Amino acid sequence: MIRRQFFFALLTLIAFCGLDATSTVEFKYPSDANIVGHVKDSKTGEHLIGITIAIKGTTFGTSTDVTGHYFLRNLRPGEITLVMRGMGYKSQERVVLVQKDKTIEVNFEAEEDAIKLDDVVISANRELTLRRLAPTLVNVLSDKVFAQVNASNLAQGLVFQPGVRVENNCQNCGFNQVRINGLDGRYAQILIDSRPIMSALAGVYGLEQIPANMIERVEVVRGGGSALYGSSAIAGVVNIITKEPTRNSFTFNESMSFTDFSKIDNNANFNASIVSDDNRAGAMVFGQARYRSPWDADGDSYSELGKINARSLGTHAYLRLTDYSKLTGEFHTLSEFRRGGDRIDLPPHVVGVAEQTDHSVYSGNLKYDLYSNNYKHHFQAYTSGQIVNRESYYGGIGEIDVNGHVGGSLGYPIPQEAYGNNYGVTKGRTYMAGLQYSYDLDHFLFMPSQLLFGAEYTRDELNDVMPLLAWQIAMDENGNPIHDANGQVIPLYPELDQNINNYSLFGQNEWKNDRWSFLLGARLDKHTEVKDMILSPRATLRYNPTRDINLRATYAKGFRAPQVFDEDLHVGVVGGEAQKVFNDPNLKPEISHAFSLSADLYHRFGNVQANLLVEGFYTRLNDVFTNEEQPDQHDGIKRYTRVNGSGAKVFGLNL
Incomplete structure (x- = not known):
């Protein structure tokens, strides 16, 4: 029934938006x-x-x-x-x-x-808007900043964005997460060209896997954004806008840095673009290669910075079909080997601690824009996808003692039964498609406004297996095989399949002029892991008494949906034991209520431009997810049940 209603809404949207499509007129040459x-x-x-x-x-x-x-x-x-x-x-x-x-x-x-007041942003309301007129506060990180600080990837440049903290949460594998308004990475949504295709699996190492030379700019919106972008946009969104070809050019760059003046981090990248003489078509290709040597800071043979060997290649192209329509596509592939721990030159299953991942990531999107000849109607159809193939090893055998000597040294081999077995094979697939329509009204009730509504469908597939454990039979404390209700023996680590569907409808109306804007909107989601429909309303108010004074107030209700597979931004391994998390049958989504007030002030002192931003925020979280440890079944797996906690409050001030 839900699917039928969703696709009926899509067909209605297509029919409505198509009414004005005949108004496009091609150029007559010459x-x-x-x-x-x-x-x-x-x-x-x-x-x-x-x-x-x-x-x-x-x-x-x-x-x-x-x-x-x-x-x-x-x-x-x-x-x-x-x-x-x-x-x-x-x-x-x-x-x-x-x-x-x-x-x-x-x-x-x-x-x-220099303060980018006239930059064009899209993250605030899904339509191109001048930053000073955007209904919510949008901070922009340009490609110029990435070049100035010699950043080779998203993580290295994002640290220079005020109000955002990028932190390294593991000295072995070196994964990063972004904290916005005091909330950790699980509450921030990473977008590529405004599409939420960075799954929980892809997001673990995603900040370092996005090369800087594919980024045109990064838009950061702090505060609840679920009314626009769905689940997990509670703390805010990081929107990566990829580069589009603008002229015929070729650039090549190589940068080399050293940790402790001894360990190399080398990056080589190129960009090449070509644009037709009539500007109706253009394409660009970008690529990057990165190698980082492991670094042991204190001489204990364990890495503080792990080894990285990565390659990326991608393309971005556009075709203007008519004066008022445009087809845009972007595709990139990433390959990254990452290893941390001790004795990195040895296989991971024979060392004390090893965290090793080998990623192959394929991402792409396709977008079609159609405008009416008076520019009041804008129809957009889009689809995006990401495929992640990952081979991993998390764990280790610790310090093995063989006859009073260190195991693994000459003459004292590690016993075969002590080898680690925590190899994993994970495959993730994320797909989404949507339609969006906006209409600019000259006057609606009390001032000009822009009406926007649309529909989206997202599917997230994930398969995870630990082969060496899956081939083994789970045993009870007496050493007897454990059977299921049908009498079949249970593997030590069963293969996990997760398929999540999310159907969404969203709409908003923004009354706006150069001085005022007032936005009311909402998003309706039906998520596989949630029984009831989820409604996320949103309201914003902007007042610009002058061009250089921007005052804003926002409220947004957001949500974070549970998943059967959730790495909590990291694969947890304790003492070589695998961890598994199960959802409680009565688990509810996390719900957030986010409020913010901001004053964004600008002034020029001669040749000096100054900006003072004061922003207060308050976020109330209800039904927060928490994990309860279950009784030990003596099969090498620590089990947890994800349940709803009482809640939390996060509030603070950004200056």
Whole structure:
């Protein structure tokens, strides 16, 4: 019944959005109506590379070349508005009359905007919006910051984002998690091009696996965001926007750093892009190779930084089908070997402690945008997916003593029965598809507004097995095989299959102008692991008394759904014993109520730009997940039951 209602909603959305699709009109070639020009820095007079020049109300545009010039060919005659945007510069608009068989020159003097007030962001309301006019506070981390701090991956650059803390939670394997507003990584949603395809499995090492050279910018929204992005967006979202080709170019970079002036961390990467002369198609390819040597800080033979050997390759392409429609696709593959512990040169099952993973990750997305010729209607269809194949070993045999000598040394081999057996094979599949429609109203009740609604479907599949344990039979404390209700012997570690479906409907209306915005929205989810429908309302208020003063208040109700398989951002292994977590039959989702108030203030002192942000937040968590240890069954596995706790409060102040 739920599936039928969901797909009926999708069909209704397609039909409604298709009403305006016939209003798109293609360019008629050749009109020989052209615009040329350059973009200079207003202070230095330097020609600027990679500044976007777009035609307002269409998907059409170009960017300045290596000389700082641009060229728009064969435009439709009539009055158009050119929009100039560039990272770190204030946006500008220029009204131009385009005439057949004529070429006109339009130049721009770009004014620096170091505080990025005029950056365009999408994470606040799912539509492109100037950052100073966004209904919620969005912080932007540009690719320029990644270059300045020599960051080779997302984790190394994200640490320079205020209000966000990236921490290393294991000195052996070196996995990272991001903390937002005092909550750990389980409460933050990582998005790639606004799509939540980073599963719990992929997110464990995902911060270090995303190469910096594929990132255009990172948008961070603090506070409850589930009304927009679903489960686990309680603390906030980290939205990774991938690079799109803007001009013909090729770059290569190699950086080398050393830990303790002895252990190397080497990164080599390249980007190559090509754009057609008429700017209707473009493609880019990016790649990276990274090698990091293990580092033992205190000489105890155990690593404080583990070994990493990683490769990545990807592409991003677009095709403008008409003046008002655009098809965009992105695909990348990551391969990473990671090893920490002691005696890293030996196989993991014969050392004291080993944490080793070998990942192959494939991710991609496809998006279709369609606008009406008056730019009031915007329809979007999208699909994304991620495949994760992982081979792992977590555990160790400890310090083996053989006749008073260290086991594994010359003449004193480790007994075969002492070898570790905690090898794991894990496969994860995440798929999602959705439709979204927005309509700009000139006046609705008391001011202009933007109506947005859509539907999404997400499926998360996971298969996990520990082969050497799965081949063994579980034994009771007397050494007898344990049987199930059907009389079959139980394997020591049964194969685990998890399949989760989530159906979502969302909608919102944002009344807005340059001074005020008021947003009301909600998201409705039906999750496999939750009996009842989950409603997540959201409300925001923005007031800009001047361009340089942004005041905001937000409320969002969010949720985090339980899963049968949850690494808690790390595979827990204690004393070489595997851990398994089971959901209580009456388990309810975690529910959050998040409030925030912020004042975002800007001022220029001559050539100095200053920004003061004061943000207070309060989050109430109900039915928090907690694990209760179960009686030992003497089969080498520690079992826990995930139950609901009483709750928690998290509050604080960001300056």
